[in-house]
Amino acid sequence: MKIIVCVKQVPDSSVPIDFDLMNNVIREESIVYVINEADESALQEALRIKSATGAEITVISAGPRRVEETLRYCLSLGADNAVYLKDEDIIRSDAYATGRILASLIGRYEYQLILCGTQSSDSSSAQVGPTIAEFLNIPQITYAIDIKVDETKESATVTRLIDRGDQMVIECPLPAVISVQRNIHDLPYPTLPMRIMAREAFIQTYDLQSLGLSNHDVGVQGSQIMHEKLFTPRPKTKGAIIPDNSLSVTERINLLLSSETSSRGDADLLEGDPEIVADKIVDYLAEEGYLMG
């Protein structure tokens, strides 16, 4: 069995990033790059399958040179091969461009299972896995917390997390893309012999040309989503109706306490067949003017 695990290198989100307030830029050297947590979970899930039934694991990634460190880390945890597309611009790609590029990279390899993290801790689109599946035209399962592979039936039984802590078990034919939730395993720690081995291991490197892609396929040019501006969001506050300002503080507090809670806005819940729901979403986005071109 051959498993491909897609991993992303992200800034360590457990620590703040240092800003140069004089020049209004991030101090690049303050960023510590680590493997995306959910991708690490995906790799651990692949390793678990490997130890149970035997499998060959190939980790793939894309990005600037520093990404090699993350791939070596994956090798030290027990991945068998590492492949990466070396490109400086790819970090500015959206999920569409990233998924497309990764799919064309994956297309060069044999696979029965493609695993990735549900979402990255930096851009959090949760779209790369599904995009890869679409480009490869294979099934996808998202938010997985457990995967059981049956090689004879060429299928996987996946437990996925759905709303309010409910779980859903799905069986799906292989090959498929499965995106894995973060923190479903204990923190891994590579052994020293594996780290030494990984330090010198061969990493298959591609560039855009070798994949038949060009600069137009990556970064802002290759992306479908445009960023208008980047800002730190304010903490979400619960919407509260501010009572009449002419009342005294006590009266206003009492009014707030006594008032009934309102519903969380007027959201429409779309239900039905995924294809139909997708069409409805596209219609809605077009109506509201979010789609261009």
Place this chain on the structure above:
Amino acid sequence: MSTLSAIIFSIVFIISIGFFAWSCFRRYRLVARGKSENRFDAVGKRLLNMLVYGFGQRKVLGRRYGINHMILFWCFIILLIANAGFILSGLFPDILAFSKLPSPVYKTLVYIFDILSGLVLVAIIIAIVRRIFFPPYSGARNMEGFAILIMVFLLMSTYFGLHAIEISQHIEKAEEAMPISNSVASLFMKDISQENLATYANLFWWLHALILLGFLNYLPYSKHMHIISAIPNCFFKRLDNLNSLRPEHINKDKNFGVGQVYEFTWKDLFDSYSCTECGRCTSVCPPHLVGKTLDPQRIVLSIKTNLLKNGYLHRNDMRNEIPLIGNNGKASISPESIWECTTCGACVEVCPVCIEQYPKIIDMRRHLVLMKGSFGTEIKTAFRNMSNHGNPWGKPWWSRSEWLNKAKLNRLGSCSQAEIVLWVGCVDSFDDRNNQVVISLARILQAAGLNFAILGNEEWCCGDPARRLGEEYLFQLLAARNIETLKKHGVREIVTACPHCYNTIKNEYPQFGGDFQVTHHTELLARLMAEGKIRVSNRLEEDVVYQDPCYLGRYNGIYESPRNLLRAMYTRPLEMESSRNNSLCCGGGGGHMWLAEHGKDKINRLRVRDAGATNATMIATACPYCLTMLEDGISDEGELAARIRVMDIAELIERTL
């Protein structure tokens, strides 16, 4: 003695000596399978250690009943001559015997033998009584312990029996030089006929001979192997204070740490032979004192048991090998106990036969971390943090020198021009409470007119927690990084308020080419005070008690500087019951500063109760781990929280300036 007896004895003697030699050789071969390690350098120093700790019984004497052992030990050594004479006269009757010596010499000898044998008998009776009624540790009433005591008791009884009979037979030329044997003769032998006396003489002679040879052959199979191995073990003692751990060479295709008994060095294995099962190490072990599973004596004995059980397995039988680490009975060591050690070094300090307990624990941690990757998430997180952010908490590395913002110091110079570089350390850098210590220290140094600098955000964790928790590779990366930084800035002299940083930089960085002159802040402050650069206004009445940090005291022998400072500031500094080299750990060493402590009682609470017992209102310490752990301990001990505070000596000095 007839010729026939002599021939029979010769055969018995040769067989038992042969068996003894074979037993020793078998034991030796197992030790020889351990990894190599040079313990044959500096022979002069080693001989001195052997004299002081082996023959001088220095650490044995440190405890009650130690004198009893000292008497047994020395009497035994002298009585070896008597026993050699006894055996020679058995092998060559009437040819080789002490009685052939000139009369005054003979009389002196037998007088000494007689008195010493009496002393041994008394000491043995005391030992038996003690073992029955006042056992020094819970398992002291064991068969093995009594077996050896009874054997020695019988050996001495037959000695007196034999000589009393010879006196009664009137064949002893020097009966007046044998007061005890003489009394035995007049008490018990008066009414026995000469004929019976001859039979008894034979019987007692053989009894004595057989017990003696039996004793000899029992040694290699019992804890009394220490009679053979303890003295050489003192010769092989580590020559430093055991304040640096052995570096691992990071190469390909190598096993790191110790996961199997043969991965220990031969000295580690020899240590296990030397254990006398006296229980001292366990009695001072902080995790043991609060009811955890760690028992240093058991660790040493498990190594021995594992070695003996696995060592004689046939090559084809290796699947029956008992793992060293695991929960497989007496021959294996539980991982929990391995993680509980705080590396305080009390076990090594107290061991009368110079066994090095806790470095073995670190070796096994190395195996669990580097080879197995199996250890707690808390520890993994600490390692990740040290590796990614340069401190065990995972605070951003670029915020390391933010404490300066609240310090209100004069501008610091650059490291290359400073007289001395202040190594702040992770705890003093990132912990709010310990920020105050480094701020106090920095202010004192500026007040004393010292030109010092800090490395700022370029300083990373010294690596102490990584190394003590078994992550030798991470430690070496951190050490290499810091050494490079220090060299880049041309740093020669370093002062630090953290005994762990102090020990690591001073004693462990030289292993990687980092030779710096390192001073602990209490040393520097004591020097500045002696030079008159720091002046304390007036001595305070407050009852202050000093907590010796393990890595300052036991590891580096610094006991006086902090006490001198306290004596300059306080009229009467107090001492806890266990202090200086017998001080009790705060519970923060060995990486435990970053691990939650579980269980009913806690080491830090135990220690603050010790401090509370002195009625002090202030605990002075000189270590950020101690400060944090003891403050936590005090807040857990509700009653003490109202009356005791903990402060670093630097803070106390700043208050009195």
